[in-house]
Amino acid sequence: MQKESLLKIDKELIENLSELIEAKDTHSILTIFANLHPADISEIINHLDKDDAQYVFSILDKNLAVEVITELDEDLREEILAKIDADRITGIVDELETDDATDIIGDLPESLAEHVLENIDKEDSKDVKELLKYPEDSAGGLMSSDFVFVYNDATIQTAIEEVRKHSDEFEQIYQIYVLDKENKLLGFTSLKTLLTNSLETKIVDVMEEDLIFVTPETDQEEVAEIMEKYDLVSLPVVDNERRMLGRITIDDIVDVIQEEAEEDISKMAGLIDDEEYSHSTLKVSRIRLPWLLVSLAGELVSAVVLSSFQASIEKVIVASFFIPIIMAMGGSAGQQAAIVMVRNMSSNKLWLSDAAKKLFKEFRVAFVNGLASAIILLVMTYMFFSTQLNFSFLLSITLLIIMINATMIGATVPIVLNKIGVDPVVATGPFVSTMNDIVGLLIYFTILSLFYIR
Amino acid sequence: MQKESLLKIDKELIENLSELIEAKDTHSILTIFANLHPADISEIINHLDKDDAQYVFSILDKNLAVEVITELDEDLREEILAKIDADRITGIVDELETDDATDIIGDLPESLAEHVLENIDKEDSKDVKELLKYPEDSAGGLMSSDFVFVYNDATIQTAIEEVRKHSDEFEQIYQIYVLDKENKLLGFTSLKTLLTNSLETKIVDVMEEDLIFVTPETDQEEVAEIMEKYDLVSLPVVDNERRMLGRITIDDIVDVIQEEAEEDISKMAGLIDDEEYSHSTLKVSRIRLPWLLVSLAGELVSAVVLSSFQASIEKVIVASFFIPIIMAMGGSAGQQAAIVMVRNMSSNKLWLSDAAKKLFKEFRVAFVNGLASAIILLVMTYMFFSTQLNFSFLLSITLLIIMINATMIGATVPIVLNKIGVDPVVATGPFVSTMNDIVGLLIYFTILSLFYIR
Numbered sequence: 001m002q003k004e005s006l007l008k009i010d011k012e013l014i015e016n017l018s019e020l021i022e023a024k025d026t027h028s029i030l031t032i033f034a035n036l037h038p039a040d041i042s043e044i045i046n047h048l049d050k051d052d053a054q055y056v057f058s059i060l061d062k063n064l065a066v067e068v069i070t071e072l073d074e075d076l077r078e079e080i081l082a083k084i085d086a087d088r089i090t091g092i093v094d095e096l097e098t099d100d101a102t103d104i105i106g107d108l109p110e111s112l113a114e115h116v117l118e119n120i121d122k123e124d125s126k127d128v129k130e131l132l133k134y135p136e137d138s139a140g141g142l143m144s145s146d147f148v149f150v151y152n153d154a155t156i157q158t159a160i161e162e163v164r165k166h167s168d169e170f171e172q173i174y175q176i177y178v179l180d181k182e183n184k185l186l187g188f189t190s191l192k193t194l195l196t197n198s199l200e201t202k203i204v205d206v207m208e209e210d211l212i213f214v215t216p217e218t219d220q221e222e223v224a225e226i227m228e229k230y231d232l233v234s235l236p237v238v239d240n241e242r243r244m245l246g247r248i249t250i251d252d253i254v255d256v257i258q259e260e261a262e263e264d265i266s267k268m269a270g271l272i273d274d275e276e277y278s279h280s281t282l283k284v285s286r287i288r289l290p291w292l293l294v295s296l297a298g299e300l301v302s303a304v305v306l307s308s309f310q311a312s313i314e315k316v317i318v319a320s321f322f323i324p325i326i327m328a329m330g331g332s333a334g335q336q337a338a339i340v341m342v343r344n345m346s347s348n349k350l351w352l353s354d355a356a357k358k359l360f361k362e363f364r365v366a367f368v369n370g371l372a373s374a375i376i377l378l379v380m381t382y383m384f385f386s387t388q389l390n391f392s393f394l395l396s397i398t399l400l401i402i403m404i405n406a407t408m409i410g411a412t413v414p415i416v417l418n419k420i421g422v423d424p425v426v427a428t429g430p431f432v433s434t435m436n437d438i439v440g441l442l443i444y445f446t447i448l449s450l451f452y453i454r
Numbered sequence: 455m456q457k458e459s460l461l462k463i464d465k466e467l468i469e470n471l472s473e474l475i476e477a478k479d480t481h482s483i484l485t486i487f488a489n490l491h492p493a494d495i496s497e498i499i500n501h502l503d504k505d506d507a508q509y510v511f512s513i514l515d516k517n518l519a520v521e522v523i524t525e526l527d528e529d530l531r532e533e534i535l536a537k538i539d540a541d542r543i544t545g546i547v548d549e550l551e552t553d554d555a556t557d558i559i560g561d562l563p564e565s566l567a568e569h570v571l572e573n574i575d576k577e578d579s580k581d582v583k584e585l586l587k588y589p590e591d592s593a594g595g596l597m598s599s600d601f602v603f604v605y606n607d608a609t610i611q612t613a614i615e616e617v618r619k620h621s622d623e624f625e626q627i628y629q630i631y632v633l634d635k636e637n638k639l640l641g642f643t644s645l646k647t648l649l650t651n652s653l654e655t656k657i658v659d660v661m662e663e664d665l666i667f668v669t670p671e672t673d674q675e676e677v678a679e680i681m682e683k684y685d686l687v688s689l690p691v692v693d694n695e696r697r698m699l700g701r702i703t704i705d706d707i708v709d710v711i712q713e714e715a716e717e718d719i720s721k722m723a724g725l726i727d728d729e730e731y732s733h734s735t736l737k738v739s740r741i742r743l744p745w746l747l748v749s750l751a752g753e754l755v756s757a758v759v760l761s762s763f764q765a766s767i768e769k770v771i772v773a774s775f776f777i778p779i780i781m782a783m784g785g786s787a788g789q790q791a792a793i794v795m796v797r798n799m800s801s802n803k804l805w806l807s808d809a810a811k812k813l814f815k816e817f818r819v820a821f822v823n824g825l826a827s828a829i830i831l832l833v834m835t836y837m838f839f840s841t842q843l844n845f846s847f848l849l850s851i852t853l854l855i856i857m858i859n860a861t862m863i864g865a866t867v868p869i870v871l872n873k874i875g876v877d878p879v880v881a882t883g884p885f886v887s888t889m890n891d892i893v894g895l896l897i898y899f900t901i902l903s904l905f906y907i908r
Contacts, residue, residue, distance in 0.1 A: 011808065037664070037666070039683050071683075167646055167649075167650045172646070190626070191627075191645035191646060192624075192626075192627050192645060194649060195617050195618065195648060195649065196617065228712065229497070233704065233705075250704050250705075250708070254711065257711050257715075261715030265715075265718065268719070268722060270789070270790060275794050281815060284815070284819045288819065289822075289823050289826060292790075292823055296827050296830060303839070306775040306777075314768075317768055318761070321764075323774070324753045325753040327778060327781055328750075329749060333742075333746065335723060336725060340723070354465065364735040365739050368736065369742055369746055372747075373746060380754055385757070428723075430786055433782075441778065
């Protein structure tokens with residue numbers, strides 16, 4: 001079968017399918033699926049509601065189910081598996097590579113997980129039990145224990161035979177690893193090397209010895225950075241004695257990069273967890289509410305600050321008109337500085353030893369932008385609000401001070417959080433902006449009280 | 455050479471190197487580099503200041519320079535190339551794959567670019583000129599015209615010979631493409647297939663015909679989505695007649711995914727461009743200032759709104775204490791909704807035909823969180839601010855209305871922007887929050903004036 005263009009999965013397709021599902025027209029559904037890539041079938045199922053998704057998955061033949069299951073949304077997958085009988089799950093898991101099998105078994109209820117582990121291939125079962133020990137977001141949690149290897153006395157001929165023996169197990173073979181008799185990793189070679197050397201060549205004479213590897217404890221973010229930096233399609237995972245444990249492939253890392261970026265964006269938006277499209281109203285509320293309440297608590301403090309300046313506000317009511325400017329400008333400048341700082345830290349461009357230099361640069365940037373904003377504010381208030389010149393002047397000076405202050409808070413908090421072991425991206429959420437609001441208003445009315453209102 | 459662990463590039467290493475650079479101790483520098491991966495050398499150069507970077511790059515031998523140049527930061531690379539003589543550049547570019555060569559030639563001053571194009575391999579020069587026609591962020595801009603192919607009358611034997619012939623050109627060969635005599639793409643095969651079938655097997659009998667491909671105009675974001683979804687390591691690019699033009703590899707796409715995520719984060723922070731660590735104070739100011747000025751202009755409107763309610767504020771000075779709560783809660787709720795909506799849209803989870811359903815869900819979420827916040831505010835103001843009960847009550851109702859309103863604005867603006875062809879991520883910047891500030895304050899004081907202040 002050849003596809004002239006990529007499938008467009010749209011509402012119409014899903015609606016047509018829903019009708020077939022309602023009519024339990026298994027034959028038509030499977031006929032449509034016969035022409036689709038398994039990844040497309042997964043995407044379609046991800047768009048169905050729970051019951052329809054369960055039904056559709058249940059009619060797939062085992063080989064297709066094996067390919068579809070790995071691409072399903074995690075929440076939906078759990079719900080689908082909850083409705084399937086244990087033997088079918090066992091049959092599906094038995095065909096998966098160990099990394100995918102581990103992901104799925106790890107999400108099953110304990111008794112079911114045990115049943116599956118007892119009934120799949122013994123070798124795989126042992127591997128999966130090992131893999132289950134590692135956190136999901138570590139190299140150990142990402143790796144597969146299926147890899148092609150030869151010992152260091154092998155020739156090209158032996159290696160080719162090894163590839164042939166395992167060719168059905170792997171969709172892609174990126175590397176053949178070379179191990180010594182104690183399973184220590186010595187090097188690797190590519191299929192290209194096997195094709196371009198004579199059969200009797202010793203593998204150790206042609207293998208790459210320039211090894212890049214990680215241990216199972218390595219965080220997935222670091223794994224992603226390494227694979228990205230060195231342009232690797234596969235990365236070996238070894239223990240402390242450099243014995244080969246498994247390998248991580250680039251397709252898993254692409255998902256990690258995507259995931260980490262989404263996580264950062266969620267945190268910036270003040271979401272305590274990733275929001276899925278399928279989540280219920282209450283679940284979404286729970287994800288969004290905590291930071292809203294932090295904001296609320298912080299701004300109640302702002303209200304206390306303002307109430308303590310009640311007398312000043314009463315005397316100069318015009319001062320209250322500029323509360324939004326003070327808050328918004330401090331908030332924006334602080335947010336910009338925090339986000340840039342977090343990004344520099346996460347891409348390793350900022351070393352903490354350089355922090356003072358970087359903070360001084362932030363100061364200069366804040367001064368330039370604060371001055372530009374202050375001048376504009378001075379002119380605008382004097383022209384359009386018929387405020388007294390000395391009020392406009394004080395207001396503009398205050399804006400400059402607040403923008404510098406907010407920028408420095410925004411840039412410093414991520415460094416401090418990092419030092420005390422908290423993910424610095426938290427600083428880009430409502431935390432810093434709320435703090436900036438309180439401090440900004442305090443500065444604003446203190447200056448007014450000292451120099452303007454007598 | 456074998457590395458026991460990955461190199462740690464830190465300030466100490468850079469400082470030691472700077473001393474060697476100052477002493478022009480070429481020999482020691484190259485001795486250090488001899489043990490490093492080219493990607494590490496690039497990272498080191500990226501951390502040096504301009505003059506040192508130029509010097510270090512100039513002492514690299516050509517083969518190493520070829521590997522180092524592709525990983526340099528773009529701005530720095532331009533400055534380094536500006537100081538190198540044309541023939542060295544030509545020599546380096548001549549060794550690059552066409553996609554990398556195109557990136558570099560595209561950044562050179564015109565006369566220099568012409569010199570290089572005239573002096574590199576004629577075939578490559580033709581390819582690069584073709585590739586230069588495509589925008590950098592399209593499939594055409596990402597693809598390389600170097601790929602291994604055979605015609606459809608080939609046998610496995612012919613394919614293996616083809617691989618051997620080109621094995622020096624490619625570090626990795628992911629696929630061998632099968633074309634007909636008009637260069638139309640018919641299928642592909644992997645090196646694994648070459649190794650596991652007999653030499654006389656016809657390639658058309660074993661090739662994969664299940665083709666996924668793109669045209670050169672395809673946006674890089676779509677390319678990334680396709681490669682991610684179908685777990686591809688390489689993706690063919692064809693013209694409208696399906697004639698093979700080139701192929702995109704996964705390592706380039708990993709960079710694209712990273713780049714797109716950073717771009718979104720920049721836009722969310724209200725930066726008009728990506729801020730680089732090496733940028734000057736004024737350049738950083740220019741990147742951050744435009745959105746700050748949008749904020750300033752918007753909040754000047756807020757000031758006008760407040761001044762129009764001067765009489766009300768004078769009568770009920772306590773109303774001004776809660777301006778920060780109104781602003782911050784509307785701002786946060788709107789920002790959360792905007793970011794979630796933008797993410798759903800960019801991951802294709804939201805179809806516009808479902809927008810009404812999604813907006814209704816946003817309404818329910820806003821109602822739940824608004825109600826929770828309003829109740830807390832009611833209790834807190836009544837207990838701690840000794841406000842009148844009916845003021846507290848009105849204030850809380852207002853908070854609920856404002857949070858619902860801000861959420862709906864935050865969720866709707868991205869959809870509208872998308873409809874009129876503007877990148878919806880703009881909605882997550884200061885634009886929506888400024889709008890929410892103005893509308894929120896207007897609602898707040900209108901309600902107070904109507905129902906409380908007489």
